[in-house]
Amino acid sequence: MNDRSARKAATRVAILDTAASLFADRGFIAVTTAGIAEAAGISHGLIFAHFPTRDDLIAAVTARFGLLMGSRLHDLAEAQESLRAVLQAHLRTIGEHELLYTRFIAELGLLPAAAQEHFVAMQSVVSHHLFRAAAGEMQSGIIMPIENDLLFNTWAGLLHYYLTNRRLFTTGSSVIASLGERLLTHFLSLIAQKEDHHGRSVHRLRNAYGKG
Amino acid sequence: MNDRSARKAATRVAILDTAASLFADRGFIAVTTAGIAEAAGISHGLIFAHFPTRDDLIAAVTARFGLLMGSRLHDLAEAQESLRAVLQAHLRTIGEHELLYTRFIAELGLLPAAAQEHFVAMQSVVSHHLFRAAAGEMQSGIIMPIENDLLFNTWAGLLHYYLTNRRLFTTGSSVIASLGERLLTHFLSLIAQKEDHHGRSVHRLRNAYGKG
Amino acid sequence: MNDRSARKAATRVAILDTAASLFADRGFIAVTTAGIAEAAGISHGLIFAHFPTRDDLIAAVTARFGLLMGSRLHDLAEAQESLRAVLQAHLRTIGEHELLYTRFIAELGLLPAAAQEHFVAMQSVVSHHLFRAAAGEMQSGIIMPIENDLLFNTWAGLLHYYLTNRRLFTTGSSVIASLGERLLTHFLSLIAQKEDHHGRSVHRLRNAYGKG
Amino acid sequence: MNDRSARKAATRVAILDTAASLFADRGFIAVTTAGIAEAAGISHGLIFAHFPTRDDLIAAVTARFGLLMGSRLHDLAEAQESLRAVLQAHLRTIGEHELLYTRFIAELGLLPAAAQEHFVAMQSVVSHHLFRAAAGEMQSGIIMPIENDLLFNTWAGLLHYYLTNRRLFTTGSSVIASLGERLLTHFLSLIAQKEDHHGRSVHRLRNAYGKG
DNA sequence: TATGAATGAGTATTCATTCAT
DNA sequence: GATGAATGAATACTCATTCAT
Numbered sequence: 001m002n003d004r005s006a007r008k009a010a011t012r013v014a015i016l017d018t019a020a021s022l023f024a025d026r027g028f029i030a031v032t033t034a035g036i037a038e039a040a041g042i043s044h045g046l047i048f049a050h051f052p053t054r055d056d057l058i059a060a061v062t063a064r065f066g067l068l069m070g071s072r073l074h075d076l077a078e079a080q081e082s083l084r085a086v087l088q089a090h091l092r093t094i095g096e097h098e099l100l101y102t103r104f105i106a107e108l109g110l111l112p113a114a115a116q117e118h119f120v121a122m123q124s125v126v127s128h129h130l131f132r133a134a135a136g137e138m139q140s141g142i143i144m145p146i147e148n149d150l151l152f153n154t155w156a157g158l159l160h161y162y163l164t165n166r167r168l169f170t171t172g173s174s175v176i177a178s179l180g181e182r183l184l185t186h187f188l189s190l191i192a193q194k195e196d197h198h199g200r201s202v203h204r205l206r207n208a209y210g211k212g
Numbered sequence: 213m214n215d216r217s218a219r220k221a222a223t224r225v226a227i228l229d230t231a232a233s234l235f236a237d238r239g240f241i242a243v244t245t246a247g248i249a250e251a252a253g254i255s256h257g258l259i260f261a262h263f264p265t266r267d268d269l270i271a272a273v274t275a276r277f278g279l280l281m282g283s284r285l286h287d288l289a290e291a292q293e294s295l296r297a298v299l300q301a302h303l304r305t306i307g308e309h310e311l312l313y314t315r316f317i318a319e320l321g322l323l324p325a326a327a328q329e330h331f332v333a334m335q336s337v338v339s340h341h342l343f344r345a346a347a348g349e350m351q352s353g354i355i356m357p358i359e360n361d362l363l364f365n366t367w368a369g370l371l372h373y374y375l376t377n378r379r380l381f382t383t384g385s386s387v388i389a390s391l392g393e394r395l396l397t398h399f400l401s402l403i404a405q406k407e408d409h410h411g412r413s414v415h416r417l418r419n420a421y422g423k424g
Numbered sequence: 425m426n427d428r429s430a431r432k433a434a435t436r437v438a439i440l441d442t443a444a445s446l447f448a449d450r451g452f453i454a455v456t457t458a459g460i461a462e463a464a465g466i467s468h469g470l471i472f473a474h475f476p477t478r479d480d481l482i483a484a485v486t487a488r489f490g491l492l493m494g495s496r497l498h499d500l501a502e503a504q505e506s507l508r509a510v511l512q513a514h515l516r517t518i519g520e521h522e523l524l525y526t527r528f529i530a531e532l533g534l535l536p537a538a539a540q541e542h543f544v545a546m547q548s549v550v551s552h553h554l555f556r557a558a559a560g561e562m563q564s565g566i567i568m569p570i571e572n573d574l575l576f577n578t579w580a581g582l583l584h585y586y587l588t589n590r591r592l593f594t595t596g597s598s599v600i601a602s603l604g605e606r607l608l609t610h611f612l613s614l615i616a617q618k619e620d621h622h623g624r625s626v627h628r629l630r631n632a633y634g635k636g
Numbered sequence: 637m638n639d640r641s642a643r644k645a646a647t648r649v650a651i652l653d654t655a656a657s658l659f660a661d662r663g664f665i666a667v668t669t670a671g672i673a674e675a676a677g678i679s680h681g682l683i684f685a686h687f688p689t690r691d692d693l694i695a696a697v698t699a700r701f702g703l704l705m706g707s708r709l710h711d712l713a714e715a716q717e718s719l720r721a722v723l724q725a726h727l728r729t730i731g732e733h734e735l736l737y738t739r740f741i742a743e744l745g746l747l748p749a750a751a752q753e754h755f756v757a758m759q760s761v762v763s764h765h766l767f768r769a770a771a772g773e774m775q776s777g778i779i780m781p782i783e784n785d786l787l788f789n790t791w792a793g794l795l796h797y798y799l800t801n802r803r804l805f806t807t808g809s810s811v812i813a814s815l816g817e818r819l820l821t822h823f824l825s826l827i828a829q830k831e832d833h834h835g836r837s838v839h840r841l842r843n844a845y846g847k848g
Numbered sequence: 849t850a851t852g853a854a855t856g857a858g859t860a861t862t863c864a865t866t867c868a869t
Numbered sequence: 870g871a872t873g874a875a876t877g878a879a880t881a882c883t884c885a886t887t888c889a890t
Contacts, residue, residue, distance in 0.1 A: 004869070008874060029241065029322055033860060043876045048861060106321040109376065110241060120380065144406075150398045154366070157373030161365050164321060168332065186362045194356075194406035220849070245885060255851040257887080266885060428890070432853060453665065453746055457881060467855045472882060474853095530745040533800065534665060544804070568830075574822045577797050578790070585793030588745060592756065610786045618780075618830035644870065669864060679872045681866080690864060855887075866876075 012050050014040050020061050024100035028058060028107050055112035062115035065100060066122035069093055077129040083143065086133040087155065087184050090126055094159070095176035102163045102175075127152040143191045155187055224262050226252050231273050236312035240270060240319045267324035274327035277312065278334035281305055289341040295355065298345040299367065299396050302338055306371070307388035314375045314387075339364040355403045367399055436474050438464050444485050448524035452482060452531050479536035486539035489524065490546035493517055501553040507567065510557040511579065511608050514550055518583070519600035526587045526599075551576040567615045579611055648686050650676050655697050660736035664694060664743045691748035698751035701736065702758035705729055713765040719779065722769040723791065723820050726762055730795075731812035738799045738811075763788040779827045791823055 018040035022031045033054055037044040051057035076089035094101050104111075104119055111119075130152055137143045162175050162183060170178045230252035234243045245266055249256040263269035288301035306313050316323075316331055323331075342364055349355045358366075374387050374395060382390045442464035446455045457478050461468040475481035500513035518525050528535075528543055535543075554576055561567045586599050586607060594602045654676035658667045669690055673680040687693035712725035730737050740747075740755055747755075766788055773779045782790075798811050798819060806814045 004873070011874075027322065032858090034858095044860090045862075045877065046875055049874070052861090054860065107319075109318040110239070110322075144401070146398075146402075150394075153373050154370050154398070154402070157369035157371075158366050159369070161369030161372060165332075182362075186358070186366070189356070190358075190366065190402040223849085244883085249852095256885095257852060258850055260886065261849070264886095428852070435853075451746065456879085458879090468881090469856065469883075470854055476882090478881065531743075533742040534663070534746075568825070570822075570826075574818075578794050578822070578826065581793035581795070581797030582790050583793070585789050585796060589756075606786075610782070610790070613780070614782075614790065614826040640870070647870085668862085673873095680864095681873060682871055684865065685870070688865095851888105851890080853887105853889095856884100858883085860880105860882095862880085863878095864876105867872105867874095869872085869874105 011042065011046065014042070015047055015050055015057070016061055016064055019057060020065065020100055023058075023061065023103055024097075027103050028111060033057070055114070059112055059114035059118065062104070062111065062118040065097070065104070066118045069097070069101075069122050070125040072096070073125060073129065077133075080129075080133065081136065083130070083133040083137050084184065084188060086129050087187070090130070091159075091176050091180040091184065094163075095174060095180065098163070098174050098176055102166065105160045106164050123156070126156075130155065141193050143188075144193050146191060151191065154190075158183055158187060220262075223254065223258065226254065227259055227262055227269070228273055228276055231269060232277065232312055235270075235273065235315055236309070239315050240323060245269070267326070271324055271326035271330065274316070274323065274330040277309070277316070278330045281309070281313075281334050282337040284308070285337060285341065289345075292341075292345065293348065295342070295345040295349050296396065296400060298341050299399070302342070303371075303388050303392040303396065306375075307386060307392065310375070310386055310388055314378065317372045318376045335364075335368065338368075342367065353405050355400075356405050358403060363403065366402075370395055370399060435466065435470065438466070439471055439474055439481070440485055440488055443481060444489065444524055447482075447485065447527055448521075451527050452535060457481070479538070483536055483538035483542065486528070486535065486542040489521070489528070490542045493521070493525075493546050494549040496520070497549060497553065501557075504553075504557065505560065507554070507557040507561050508608065508612060510553050511611070514554070515583075515600050515604040515608065518587075519598060519604065522587070522598050522600055526590065529584045530588050547580070550580075554579065565617050567612075568617050570615060575615065578614075582607055582611060644686075647678060647682065650678065651683055651686055651693070652697055652700055655693060656701065656736055659694075659697065659739055660733070663739050664747060669693070691750070695748055695750035695754065698740070698747065698754040701733070701740070702754045705733070705737075705758050706761040708732070709761060709765065713769075716765075716769065717772065719766070719769040719773050720820065720824060722765050723823070726766070727795075727812050727816040727820065730799075731810060731816065734799070734810055734812055738802065741796045742800045759788075759792065762792075766791065777829050779824075780829050782827060787827065790826075794819055794823060 015036065019031070019036045022036055022039055033047050034044050036057075037047050047057065051060060073089060073093045076092060077086045080086050080089060108116060108119060127148070131148050134143060134146075134148075134151055138145050162169055162179055166175045169175060172178050227248065231243070231248045234248055234251055245259050246256050248269075249259050259269065263272060285301060285305045288304060289298045292298050292301060320328055320331060339360070343360050346355060346358075346360075346363055350357050374381055374391055378387045381387065384390050439460065443455070443460045446460055446463055457471050458468050460481075461471050471481065475484060497513060497517045500516060501510045504510050504513060532540060532543060551572070555572050558567060558570075558572075558575055562569050586593055586603055590599045593599060596602050651672065655667070655672045658672055658675055669683050670680050672693075673683050683693065687696060709725060709729045712728060713722045716722050716725060744752060744755060763784070767784050770779060770782075770784075770787055774781050798805055798815055802811045805811065808814050
């Protein structure tokens with residue numbers, strides 16, 4: 001009984017793993033349920049015993065991916081104080097599943113509503129960590145004061161742009177690996193509170209001299 | 213003969229217009245060739261007399277859209293000196309075809325290779341104008357020195373992020389109309405050469421005092 | 425153009441004919457759209473160019489059958505005065521399509537709503553003619569006074585019972601041919617105004633002697 | 637052992653009960669073996685341990701229903717002398733399982749051969765009682781002389797017509813309850829030996845005065 | 849040039865039945 | 870005896886593309 005239940009769970013995981021892998025390689029639109037079944041080494045009908053519809057399967061893949069990414073990011077980012085470290089954690093988290101992540105952002109609008117919601121929920125975990133670290137650095141004058149949504153969306157937009165247009169920017173298999181650090185440095189320089197020629201931050205100067 | 217050729221050209225334009233309109237409304241994936249023919253008031257088969265395959269039609273729509281956008285942007289941006297004015301021209305150009313433009317960036321990865329290339333070519337027109345204006349402002353110390361690709365991609369990424377996730381940011385029909393100005397101001401503040409408490413730009417100061 | 429339209433109409437008729445024939449032979453439930461296409465010598469997809477769904481095809485078969493039966497019955501029955509002649513016309517009409525008619529009454533409850541309505545509409549044509557003839561004979565005291573619905577439903581029930589249970593009653597291919605006359609005579613004897621030993625109908629006697 | 641065998645029998649009954657209930661509600665065609673198992677609270681596979689195929693299960697449901705109806709009718713009808721009482725017993729018997737009975741007559745032609753035979757066997761029990769009572773009343777001149785098969789089939793046809801077309805005749809849940817008495821009275825009036833104006837039956841008159 | 853009927857290769861989903869545990 | 874995961878054949882419906890007229 002326990003054995004059967006374990007086998008069933010294993011099959012479910014196999015379907016999810018196979019589907020995620022095929023989605024990453026060929027995209028959500030191009031992958032068929034029959035293709036997933038064949039790649040997973042199971043019968044076509046069995047997929048529907050686990051996921052009533054193709055959309056349900058996609059939603060389940062998305063939900064699992066969202067949880068995985070969320071918890072991984074949480075593990076990597078929670079102990080980090082600096083915004084740079086948090087963003088590095090973000091890059092690393094995405095980098096571990098770069099292809100699938102890229103398919104999500106490239107085809108998000110075509111996915112079932114439930115899947116879109118799961119993906120958005122995952123983004124809110126990212127933004128939470130980013131805001132926390134950013135708040136401290138804004139306070140200490142390291143970065144400019146920027147509204148939260150613009151801060152996150154600028155970073156996400158930059159990252160997603162490079163990911164979805166990977167062919168324009170890299171021949172390698174990973175955008176994160178080849179360009180991540182450069183994007184991070186660039187982003188930080190954009191939002192940095194600029195220092196004057198004495199090496200003091202404008203913010204600190206302003207504080208020292210009053211609102212000036 | 214001339215009449216026939218004019219008639220043929222008119223049909224071709226009708227197909228392109230109708231297809232563009234349907235693509236804008238329902239997306240590239242959801243629109244069928246039969247649907248285009250019906251909406252255009254022509255026979256289904258005629259589409260294939262003008263465009264051998266569906267992919268060819270999509271490529272043609274994209275090419276035409278790219279040219280239209282490129283020339284419109286050129287008209288609006290060429291006389292502009294300031295980066296702000298160029299970016300406003302960009303926003304205006306997109307705003308005139310926001311839905312179709314958004315479909316392109318949301319489904320670009322699923323379009324035929326030729327279409328993707330046409331879209332990229334259009335982007336290079338934008339970047340050309342942006343670089344020209346940015347170069348001047350970098351020179352005058354108005355904006356930070358930023359590598360061209362990062363400058364453009366940050367702007368495009370920001371804009372595209374808001375366009376593709378429109379549901380999260382606006383209930384209205386136009387993201388550009390409701391948020392364009394805010395995005396523009398935000399972007400300019402990010403790349404602005406920050407001034408110190410004396411109101412002089414760090415850049416100019418640096419120039420004045422040497423590399424310090 | 426006219427040629428094409430004629431060809432299309434011919435295809436539509438071929439589909440309807442083939443479907444009706446297969447339905448008659450194997451029943452509505454057992455016949456597949458692929459089977460119809462194969463039997464009609466056309467591609468599977470073409471069926472759906474003419475009838476959007478299987479239910480629509482069944483409804484069209486039913487509608488056509490109803491019209492055919494209604495007009496045929498009308499032709500045969502309208503000149504008839506006697507109830508016997510009208511019922512004979514009914515038998516003959518059914519007899520010309522006995523198998524399909526039998527499938528209808530045997531599987532009616534499983535057919536799409538539109539088909540059921542078409543079949544009921546056909547029955548009302550039958551009842552119209554039956555009522556007309558019966559009214560005269562009731563007036564003249566040839567048959568008993570019976571409420572219209574009971575009159576028709578008794579006849580239809582009797583006939584349908586023998587048709588749907590044909591295996592119990594005949595080994596031949598036609599219930600109507602082998603048993604129709606017997607059922608007709610039986611039905612008429614049931615509803616006949618019985619005459620007394622003087623050869624006068626009870627009805628006429630009652631009129632002569634008052635309500636007595 | 638005994639315990640195990642009792643348990644097995646109980647499961648078998650549970651399957652039959654559940655199947656009968658679902659068949660009554662949704663029809664034979666629409667009910668799946670998985671649906672029966674779920675409603676019965678047993679595993680899907682267990683059904684096939686008791687009934688090798690779905691057809692076997694349907695046959696078993698039919699056999700049991702036939703025996704139940706037959707014995708119930710027997711109990712209600714055996715002590716009855718009058719045809720009216722026997723027919724009332726029939727109506728009552730059907731009325732106790734009207735929905736399932738109606739599914740049987742509406743889908744009989746689609747059921748496995750064994751099931752059809754069981755149903756026919758049940759009908760012969762009904763006809764047996766009907767013939768017995770009718771014979772007496774024919775003898776006494778209360779009803780017309782009618783051949784047995786026509787007598788029964790007229791009654792069954794009438795009843796089944798109203799049951800299978802229930803939607804046309806009643807909005808209530810029971811055709812028997814709302815229309816049974818009316819159908820019974822109508823049927824008896826059809827087969828009644830009509831009396832003349834002296835209140836004597838034609839039959840008795842004929843006997844008294846000779847063949848006339 | 850234009851038509852639109854016809855094709856045929858998919859594609860998700862269903863369900864009775866099997867079988868290892 | 871009982872479980873329920875797994876099978877696999879079947880089925881309605883879609884759509885880009887072709888081609889005779």
